[in-house]
Amino acid sequence: MSEPNITFFDIPSLCKPQAWSPNTWKARLVLNYKQIPYKTVWVAYPDIEDTLKKIGGKPTGVKPNKGGNVPLYTLPAILDESGDTPVVITDSLAIAEYLDAKYPDRPVLPKTGRALEHAFEQFLDLGPRIPFRQLMLGASYKIQEERSKPYWLRTRSEWYNIDLIGLSPEGPVRDGHWNELEKGLDKLAEVLDKNGPDVEWVAGGSEPTRADFIMTAWLLWIKIVVPDEWEKKVKPLNGGRWDKLLKKTEAWQTVL
Numbered sequence: 710m711s712e713p714n715i716t717f718f719d720i721p722s723l724c725k726p727q728a729w730s731p732n733t734w735k736a737r738l739v740l741n742y743k744q745i746p747y748k749t750v751w752v753a754y755p756d757i758e759d760t761l762k763k764i765g766g767k768p769t770g771v772k773p774n775k776g777g778n779v780p781l782y783t784l785p786a787i788l789d790e791s792g793d794t795p796v797v798i799t800d801s802l803a804i805a806e807y808l809d810a811k812y813p814d815r816p817v818l819p820k821t822g823r824a825l826e827h828a829f830e831q832f833l834d835l836g837p838r839i840p841f842r843q844l845m846l847g848a849s850y851k852i853q854e855e856r857s858k859p860y861w862l863r864t865r866s867e868w869y870n871i872d873l874i875g876l877s878p879e880g881p882v883r884d885g886h887w888n889e890l891e892k893g894l895d896k897l898a899e900v901l902d903k904n905g906p907d908v909e910w911v912a913g914g915s916e917p918t919r920a921d922f923i924m925t926a927w928l929l930w931i932k933i934v935v936p937d938e939w940e941k942k943v944k945p946l947n948g949g950r951w952d953k954l955l956k957k958t959e960a961w962q963t964v965l
Contacts, residue, residue, distance in 0.1 A: 724852055
């Protein structure tokens with residue numbers, strides 16, 4: 710059996726399976742949904758920049774608190790070797806756009822209404838995602854491989870000017886963060902309810918779009934990294950709506 714033409718670069722963890730990052734899940738879900746064969750290469754945090762530079766991957770931004778002029782290299786990334794010239798794409802949105810153009814079956818970005826897809830991601834950034842940093846950065850440190858832990862702790866503490874370990878301690882502070890997330894998810898549910906009771910997906914069609922996979926990715930982050938809190942704090946919310954979404958997208962959560 711021949712090797713897949715696409716290599717997907719993801720971040721390892723101590724979880725089983727290893728996939729955990731919401732940003733890489735956004736792209737993995739798209740690959741799985743579009744039924745595109747691929748293989749995964751796991752890249753520890755200290756190796757991401759050198760790995761992407763070696764294959765010709767572009768930075769996806771600049772490092773916070775570094776004066777705005779230090780390139781930031783992040784995952785996900787894909788390497789497509791199906792043509793005469795290998796193609797490297799970084800950033801989950803750019804990956805979705807590339808895959809829809811190169812492999813048009815089962816599109817995840819509609820040809821009409823694409824602006825709403827972008828607006829929905831911005832809404833998530835400004836609404837329910839607000840307490841995710843507080844709730845999940847410290848927890849995500851705990852599931853990093855040993856090589857990645859010092860890098861994760863140093864960079865996130867520098868970038869966000871925070872005490873990563875003490876960011877969301879057990880007790881009233883963390884309970885308050887979960888309450889904030891609940892309010893954000895209530896707001897999101899209120900928006901989604903505008904579609905009506907019989908509409909499954911954000912865009913209102915018969916198939917999911919990238920918007921649904923973005924929500925799935927953020928929810929998977931919680932379920933994978935802090936499964937006990939998922940069961941108590943998120944799964945029961947909004948009539949079990951978020952757990953139902955993960956069940957609806959379960960077929961595309963394969964880790965290859």
